[in-house]
Amino acid sequence: MERARAERLVEEVFACWGPFLVRYALQMTRSPEASDDIVQEAFLALYRDLRSGKTIRDPRSWTFGAVRNQIRKRARILGRHGEDLTPFEDLDRFAAEPRWPDVLAETADEGDLTLSVLTEREKEVVLLRLQSFKYREIAKQLGNSEKSVATLLARALKKLRRLGSGDHTGAIAEKHVR
Amino acid sequence: MHYSDPELLAYLDGELSWWRRIRVRRHLQLCWKCRSRAHAQEQQILRLTRSLEAWEYPGAFWRLDQQLELGRRLRRFEKLNELQGPQPILRRRSTILAAAFTGVVVLAFLIIPAPPPRSSQANPVLTAEALAGARNFERKLYQQAVEQTLAVQVEHVKPVRKATVSQVQIWSDAASGRFVSRWTAQDGSLKEALWRHGAGQEYLLRPLVSRSVTQRTEHHPSSDHITDFLTPETFDDLESVFMRWMESRSWAPVSFAPEAAEWMSGEGAISRAEFIGGQDGSRQIRIRVERLLNGARATLTVDFDRTTLQPRRMSIWLESGGRVAELQMIAKVIRSVRPYEVDAALPTPEIRKVPYANPIEAAPEPAEAAGVPVSIASVNLAERTTEAQFVLHAAGACLGEPVLVEDTPGGVRVRSGNGRSGRWPGAITSSADLADVLGALADIRGAEVLPQNPRIPPAANALVHARALELLAQRFPRTITSVLPERSRHLLESMLQSHIEGVRSALGNYDPAPESSPAEAPSGDWRDATALVYEELSNTVEPGAVSSERVRALLQFLPEEFASESRKAAGHAEIPQVRKR
Numbered sequence: 001m002e003r004a005r006a007e008r009l010v011e012e013v014f015a016c017w018g019p020f021l022v023r024y025a026l027q028m029t030r031s032p033e034a035s036d037d038i039v040q041e042a043f044l045a046l047y048r049d050l051r052s053g054k055t056i057r058d059p060r061s062w063t064f065g066a067v068r069n070q071i072r073k074r075a076r077i078l079g080r081h082g083e084d085l086t087p088f089e090d091l092d093r094f095a096a097e098p099r100w101p102d103v104l105a106e107t108a109d110e111g112d113l114t115l116s117v118l119t120e121r122e123k124e125v126v127l128l129r130l131q132s133f134k135y136r137e138i139a140k141q142l143g144n145s146e147k148s149v150a151t152l153l154a155r156a157l158k159k160l161r162r163l164g165s166g167d168h169t170g171a172i173a174e175k176h177v178r
Numbered sequence: 179m180h181y182s183d184p185e186l187l188a189y190l191d192g193e194l195s196w197w198r199r200i201r202v203r204r205h206l207q208l209c210w211k212c213r214s215r216a217h218a219q220e221q222q223i224l225r226l227t228r229s230l231e232a233w234e235y236p237g238a239f240w241r242l243d244q245q246l247e248l249g250r251r252l253r254r255f256e257k258l259n260e261l262q263g264p265q266p267i268l269r270r271r272s273t274i275l276a277a278a279f280t281g282v283v284v285l286a287f288l289i290i291p292a293p294p295p296r297s298s299q300a301n302p303v304l305t306a307e308a309l310a311g312a313r314n315f316e317r318k319l320y321q322q323a324v325e326q327t328l329a330v331q332v333e334h335v336k337p338v339r340k341a342t343v344s345q346v347q348i349w350s351d352a353a354s355g356r357f358v359s360r361w362t363a364q365d366g367s368l369k370e371a372l373w374r375h376g377a378g379q380e381y382l383l384r385p386l387v388s389r390s391v392t393q394r395t396e397h398h399p400s401s402d403h404i405t406d407f408l409t410p411e412t413f414d415d416l417e418s419v420f421m422r423w424m425e426s427r428s429w430a431p432v433s434f435a436p437e438a439a440e441w442m443s444g445e446g447a448i449s450r451a452e453f454i455g456g457q458d459g460s461r462q463i464r465i466r467v468e469r470l471l472n473g474a475r476a477t478l479t480v481d482f483d484r485t486t487l488q489p490r491r492m493s494i495w496l497e498s499g500g501r502v503a504e505l506q507m508i509a510k511v512i513r514s515v516r517p518y519e520v521d522a523a524l525p526t527p528e529i530r531k532v533p534y535a536n537p538i539e540a541a542p543e544p545a546e547a548a549g550v551p552v553s554i555a556s557v558n559l560a561e562r563t564t565e566a567q568f569v570l571h572a573a574g575a576c577l578g579e580p581v582l583v584e585d586t587p588g589g590v591r592v593r594s595g596n597g598r599s600g601r602w603p604g605a606i607t608s609s610a611d612l613a614d615v616l617g618a619l620a621d622i623r624g625a626e627v628l629p630q631n632p633r634i635p636p637a638a639n640a641l642v643h644a645r646a647l648e649l650l651a652q653r654f655p656r657t658i659t660s661v662l663p664e665r666s667r668h669l670l671e672s673m674l675q676s677h678i679e680g681v682r683s684a685l686g687n688y689d690p691a692p693e694s695s696p697a698e699a700p701s702g703d704w705r706d707a708t709a710l711v712y713e714e715l716s717n718t719v720e721p722g723a724v725s726s727e728r729v730r731a732l733l734q735f736l737p738e739e740f741a742s743e744s745r746k747a748a749g750h751a752e753i754p755q756v757r758k759r
Binding site: 001010011023039043044047048051126130134155161 | 182183184185186187188191193218219222223225226227230236240241244245247248249251252255256259272273276
């Protein structure tokens, strides 16, 4: 593909899809710097493939897959070297201090709705569903069945509900068991 | 039988086949338990979406910043590709097609005549996003109390090269309406100060023109865009354009983004946005707009910080008929401050009250002063001062009347504000400029001219004229009057005459108890006589405190110094018309 066309395509995909990807990466890595970098790398890879003439039917799924791979790769490297990704301390604060307090008044009473109690897979499913993906699409992205997507979603909602209703012990216990 | 959570969720998400959907729906109509579970799930989804919406990450500027970063990475990638070796571009069909298409387009351009230039916008997304971001930045910041420091550089490139650098410091608190701006020259001397303590309390000080502070009620901002003040006639003096703009804009911190937006919306504007490296090593976005401005070619350049979108620099480059000039504003400091810092910056207006001092006593005039050759500059100054005073006196400003001052191409025109007072309602001056007239007005207003009032004793109205006479005495000490050119003497004499007549007519029907002591003769100088008249009339609010006879006697001394050749030459004692020379 020519340079200008590839650039335009990458920019368009980035404009509508980048914020979601970085949010997803942040949930996984808990480090804004790392997630920015991972997303940038994914789009650069997309550009590279487009330039080299590969046909990419669904750039959204493609970049999502690239981001997932990048996150796993980094986690592997860090795990091997025994380091931890620097946690982003403000992440929980974002959930606790909403921008529209009136809208969130009812949820504020019931505690934070951080996704940190969820497993990695549940987080992925929830975040993708929040982007209005169909179960079929989510299943295709994550490589499992539609039924398991529904199960994961229902389980995630249950955990969050328990967390919201103040039953922290249950959620935390579940987290530890995991 | 009850449905499981995943099945209910799939039903809510519309993921079931139509047959199962119908079955679940029918079940929900019957089963309380499943219905409440489905409802609980829905509530949970609502909470989840809301809480994720409330995340501040990624922030408003994330997308722009990351887009720029991505662009950089892509370019780096292309560069590396080039270094690794040329690609066999001719083998690619698309390239050949593109080349053929380009050839056809070039041919078409050669054959078809070029269309007339129209407004074009390069990089519209970047430009709009940068402008919107900058506007947002400014709007948010300017709602608080802020301090802003701008370096102002005025450079005349052609025909004569000269540049001045000055600084504007602004403190503004939008909540309380307080505002201070100090415009200082490079050597630290004050050029202009504007401040507002609150609604209706605005003060102006122009030390170059007058030492008095002008107070005005709240003004109606004519335009916030400096562009509206730029005409080819004003290109030669961009500093006064800047001064006029500062006074008549809405008093708030200076914002660059609206100016750029205004330019870009203009007809025939050509705009361009680019990424640049700032002088301090920061990454910046530059927006450049070119357009025709009242027949001159004008270019506006605004630089924004690439990360915060904070406006950094604005310059206006003007070219017209061999004259080239540039006005540049560089944001040095912009920070939010505590409201008490604005308090500290606000000056307290000090209305200057000059006690009358006899110039002869204060500085004995050497007798040979009249014969000393006078430099041209001082003559010009005296001439301008006299004319400025004259037009204001002619319109009644000296009597406390409101006046309208406008800068017309033929000179500064002063008109009576209420249309009834003033002997020369549309007086126009050709030698004095706006600054002179406003300075003279500030002096008159600053000296607390008493308003005329028909209900108070007539002697008090005489006092108003006497006060105007005294002001003239202060403005024209002997050092100035002795070197006045003939025309200026004529004007001064007219002013004196009109006020003498004013005192006489006010005292015409007024006959208090005659003074016992005989009238003292003043020293023969009209300035001394003025002082005595004013002193006499100062106690006239109570009838009988002053002798009109004595005042009349004093008034006789007043015009003597000027009852000279000039009046005979004019042939009448009326106010001579100031004509454009």
